[in-house]
Amino acid sequence: QKEVEQNSGPLSVPEGAIASLNCTYSDRGSQSFFWYRQYSGKSPELIMSIYSNGDKEDGRFTAQLNKASQYVSLLIRDSQPSDSATYLCAGSNAGGTSYGKLTFGQGTILTVHP
């Protein structure tokens, strides 16, 4: 079982819709979670981070964390074609001597069509 698993894609949504991306993790030591966006041929770009249970909103993005269920999600409201990318969920198990090794999911490809 992979430590971080993302919902299988690809995910296709119409422009203006809400895109919902999900992620589960198995390491209960993971304390912080991050969503990265990666355009084809580019490096991952951090778009959201969340450390506490509940919701965190930033513009059109909302991250949700439920540590009891070991579940993380990302909602993208009013999706735009420019949101089309691979979205990577990552957990960090910083602690002890580690400054935060990131464990990534396999990524979900999102396509927003006009």
Next chain:
Amino acid sequence: KAGVTQTPRYLIKTRGQQVTLSCSPISGHRSVSWYQQTPGQGLQFLFEYFSETQRNKGNFPGRFSGRQFSNSRSEMNVSTLELGDSALYLCASSLALSPGAGNYGYTFGSGTRLTVV
């Protein structure tokens, strides 16, 4: 503010050779990590450094090594290259200043695309 800088951007090497990749973190960032990205395995953690010390290492063979200098710049080295080492190698830096301070996200550089032929 300059981002994470990786050099070179592209490399083509022959099997059996060795390669050194360089990473300059964002100014003020002292934590540096390296990742390998391939289509089949995704992003996999190689190692992380802080204050010139390796703090964590991923499940890669000993052919993969790295180091960090006093100015936080980091290098990774792969010896005796194999075809399977062809990948995008990504360096990331973080403002984290102590273990457990994992609440700081990592900013990635543009990566070095290594092709082994």
